[in-house]
Amino acid sequence: MGSLKNGENVNFSAPRPFGKKLKSDLKETFFPDDPFKQFRDESGAMDRVKKGFQYFIPILQWLPKYNLNMFKYDLLAGITITSLAIPQGISYAKLGILPPIIGLYSSFVPPLVYAVFGSSKHLAVGTVAACSLLISETIGAVASPEEEPTLYLHLVFTATFVTGVMQAVLGFLRLGILVDFLSHSTILGFMGGTAVIICLQQLKGIFGLTHFTSKTDVYSVLHAVFSLRKEWKWESALVGVVFLLFLQFTRYLRNRKPKLFWVSAMAPMVTVIVGCLFAYFIKGSQHGILTVGHLSKGINPISIHFLNFDSKYLSAVVQTGLITGLIALAEGIAIGRSFAIIKNEQIDGNKEMIAFGLMNIVGSFTSCYLTTGPFSKTAVNFNAGCRTAMSNIVMAIFMALTLLFLAPVFSYTPLVALSAIIMSAMLGLIKYEEMYHLLKVDKFDFCICMAAFLGVAFLSMDIGIMLSVGLALLRALLYMARPATCKLGKIPNSNLYRDVEQYPNATRNHGIIVLQLGSPIYYANSNYITERIFRWVRDEQGNFEDGPVEHVLLELSGVTSIDMTGLETLTEIRRSLQANGIQMGIVNPRIVVMEKMIASKFTDTIGKENIYLSVDEGVERCRDLVPKLKQTETGAGSSNMRTMEQQV
Numbered sequence: 001m002g003s004l005k006n007g008e009n010v011n012f013s014a015p016r017p018f019g020k021k022l023k024s025d026l027k028e029t030f031f032p033d034d035p036f037k038q039f040r041d042e043s044g045a046m047d048r049v050k051k052g053f054q055y056f057i058p059i060l061q062w063l064p065k066y067n068l069n070m071f072k073y074d075l076l077a078g079i080t081i082t083s084l085a086i087p088q089g090i091s092y093a094k095l096g097i098l099p100p101i102i103g104l105y106s107s108f109v110p111p112l113v114y115a116v117f118g119s120s121k122h123l124a125v126g127t128v129a130a131c132s133l134l135i136s137e138t139i140g141a142v143a144s145p146e147e148e149p150t151l152y153l154h155l156v157f158t159a160t161f162v163t164g165v166m167q168a169v170l171g172f173l174r175l176g177i178l179v180d181f182l183s184h185s186t187i188l189g190f191m192g193g194t195a196v197i198i199c200l201q202q203l204k205g206i207f208g209l210t211h212f213t214s215k216t217d218v219y220s221v222l223h224a225v226f227s228l229r230k231e232w233k234w235e236s237a238l239v240g241v242v243f244l245l246f247l248q249f250t251r252y253l254r255n256r257k258p259k260l261f262w263v264s265a266m267a268p269m270v271t272v273i274v275g276c277l278f279a280y281f282i283k284g285s286q287h288g289i290l291t292v293g294h295l296s297k298g299i300n301p302i303s304i305h306f307l308n309f310d311s312k313y314l315s316a317v318v319q320t321g322l323i324t325g326l327i328a329l330a331e332g333i334a335i336g337r338s339f340a341i342i343k344n345e346q347i348d349g350n351k352e353m354i355a356f357g358l359m360n361i362v363g364s365f366t367s368c369y370l371t372t373g374p375f376s377k378t379a380v381n382f383n384a385g386c387r388t389a390m391s392n393i394v395m396a397i398f399m400a401l402t403l404l405f406l407a408p409v410f411s412y413t414p415l416v417a418l419s420a421i422i423m424s425a426m427l428g429l430i431k432y433e434e435m436y437h438l439l440k441v442d443k444f445d446f447c448i449c450m451a452a453f454l455g456v457a458f459l460s461m462d463i464g465i466m467l468s469v470g471l472a473l474l475r476a477l478l479y480m481a482r483p484a485t486c487k488l489g490k491i492p493n494s495n496l497y498r499d500v501e502q503y504p505n506a507t508r509n510h511g512i513i514v515l516q517l518g519s520p521i522y523y524a525n526s527n528y529i530t531e532r533i534f535r536w537v538r539d540e541q542g543n544f545e546d547g548p549v550e551h552v553l554l555e556l557s558g559v560t561s562i563d564m565t566g567l568e569t570l571t572e573i574r575r576s577l578q579a580n581g582i583q584m585g586i587v588n589p590r591i592v593v594m595e596k597m598i599a600s601k602f603t604d605t606i607g608k609e610n611i612y613l614s615v616d617e618g619v620e621r622c623r624d625l626v627p628k629l630k631q632t633e634t635g636a637g638s639s640n641m642r643t644m645e646q647q648v
Contacts, residue, residue: 015595059116070387077384078394081124087268091418096132097145105300106368108399111392113359119351120336123373124381130194131324134461138320154306161364162321168357174350182330185445186468189452195426205419208236236416243420261383268421275417290415295407304365328372483519497615511550518558521566551622555587562593585610
C-alpha cells in the first residue's frame with residue numbers, strides 16, 4: 001500500500017445520470033431475477049414472442065416436454081389429492097358457513113387456472129381453514145349467514161373477486177415485497193392461534209349442537225360450549241372421538257413411516273365414507289348425528305352476476321379480500337418455495353401471485369370462494385410423486401366427475417366426521433417446537449409470534465395479525481433508527497479488520513479508531529450515529545494507555561444509502577472532530593453513497609486524500625501523517641470531547 005498514492009484506486013468519477021440510477025434501482029427492486037434476459041438472448045422476433053408466452057404462461061414451458069411416464073406419477077398424485085380435496089372442501093366450506101357444495105366447486109375451476117399460470121410443480125390448490133374462518137368472521141359481521149344466506153354467499157364471492165384483483169395487481173406490478181412483511185414468526189403465531197380457535201369451534205360438531213356463537217375468541221367459544229352443555233349429544237361425541245383417534249393414528253403412522261403417507265392422505269376420505277354409511281344405515285339424525293344435507297349434481301354455475309358492490313357492505317368486503325388475500329399469498333408462496341427448495345428448484349413469487357389472482361377472479365365468477373396452496377394437500381401431492389402441475393388438472397377432472405355423478409352420496413356425511421377431520425388437520429398447525437425454538441434463539445421473534453397467537457386466540461383474527469405485523473415493523477424501525485456500529489481491530493498476521501468485541505485478540509492502532517457503520521445513514525438515525533461516534537472517541541480518549549485519538553476512520557461499506565441529513569451529519573462530525581485536533585477519514589463508500597458525496601461536494605469538504613479504498617490503506621496513511629495533536633494538548637482533548645455533541 002505504501003507504493004500507492006493515497007486515493008489512487010478510489011473511484012471519483014462523475015455520478016451516473018439520474019435515469020440510469022433510477023433504472024438500476026427499479027430493476028433491483030422489481031426485476032431482480034432479470035426476466036427479460038432470455039428475450040435479449042433470442043435473435044429472432046418469433047423466438048422472442050415464443051419466449052414471452054412461455055414466461056407469462058408457464059404451462060407452455062413444460063407441456064411440450066410432457067410424456068406418458070410423467071403422467072403416470074401425476075395421475076396417482078391427482079387421485080390422491082382428490083381423495084383429500086373432497087372431505088376438506090366440504091369441511092372448510094362448513095367452517096366458512098357456506099353451502100358444502102361451494103367447497104367442492106372450489107376444487108374444480110381454480111386448479112385448472114393454476115395449472116396454466118402457476119410456476120410450482122408441487123403446489124396443490126384448494127381452500128384453507130384460516131381464510132375460511134376469517135371470511136365467516138368478517139362477512140358475518142355485516143350479513144348473517146343464517147338469516148341472509150343468499151346475501152352472505154354473494155358477499156363471499158365479491159370478497160373472493162377483490163382478493164383475486166389485489167393478488168393479480170401485486171403480481172403484475174411485481175410487488176411481492178409486500179408479502180415479506182408477514183414474517184415467518186407472524187405466520188407461525190397466526191396459524192397456531194387460528195388452529196386453536198378452529199379446534200374449539202369444532203366442539204359444536206363433536207357435541208352435535210345446532211346453535212352456536214359466531215364469535216371466534218377462545219372465551220366466547222368456550223362460554224358457548226359449556227352454556228349449552230344440556231344440549232350435548234353423547235352419541236355424536238362418541239363417534240367424533242373415534243373418528244379423531246383414527247385420524248390422529250394415521251398421522252402418527254405417517255410420521256413414523258413416511259412411505260405410508262398415503263394412509264394419512266386417504267384417512268379423511270375413509271372417514272367420510274364410513275361416516276356416510278354409518279349415518280345412512282342407523283338413520284343418524286334420529287340419534288343426534290347431524291348430516292351435511294342435500295348436495296345437488298352439476299358443475300359450477302356462473303356467479304359473476306351475483307357480485308355485490310353495495311356501498312353498505314363494500315368496506316367489509318374489501319377488508320376481507322385484502323387480509324385473506326395477503327394471508328393466502330404468504331402461505332401459498334412460502335409452501336411452494338419450501339417444496340421447490342427440496343428439489344433444488346425455484347419458483348417465481350410474482351408469477352405465483354398472478355396465478356393466485358387469476359384463479360380467484362375466475363373462481364368468483366364460477367361459484368368458488370378463496371383458494372390458495374394449503375400445506376396438507378401440497379405435502380400429499382409432493383409425497384405422491386407429482387412431476388408437474390398436471391396433478392391439479394387430474395384433481396379437477398375427478399372433482400368434476402364427483403360433482404356430476406357422486407355429489408348426492410356425500411349428503412349423508414355426518415357433521416361430526418367433518419369436525420374430526422378439521423380438528424385433526426388443525427392440531428398439526430400448532431408448532432410447539434418451532435415456537436420454543438424461537439424462544440431460545442430470538443426473544444423478540446418469539447414476542448412477535450405470541451402477539452399473533454394470543455391476539456388471534458383471545459381477541460380476533462384481524463387484530464392478532466395487525467398486532468404481530470406492528471411489532472415486526474417496530475423491530476425493523478428500531479434496527480434502522482439504532483444501527484449497529486462497532487470498533488475494528490486488525491487480526492494478527494493478516495490484513496483483515498474485524499469487530500474487537502467479537503475478536504478480542506484483534507490489535508488496535510494507537511491514536512487511530514476504525515469504526516464500522518452498518519446501516520443507511522438518514523434523518524432518523526443521524527443523531528444516534530453522531531452520539532455513538534463521539535462516545536467511541538470519548539472512551540478511547542479515556543484510555544491513556546493507547547494515547548490520544550488523532551484519527552477516526554469511518555468504514556462505510558455496509559452503508560447502502562445516505563440522505564442529505566446524513567451528509568450534513570458527517571460534515572458536522574468532521575467539523576467537531578477537527579476542532580479537537582482529530583482528523584476524519586472515510587473508507588470504501590459504496591457507489592450510491594459516493595455519488596451523493598460527490599454531488600454534494602462532501603468529497604471536496606473532507607478532501608479526496610481522506611477517502612480510502614480499504615481500512616488497511618487508511619491506517620497506513622494515518623500512521624504516515626504528522627500528528628495533529630501534540631502530547632501536551634491531550635489533556636484538554638479528553639475534556640473537549642465531552643462537549644462535542646453541544647458543538648454539533
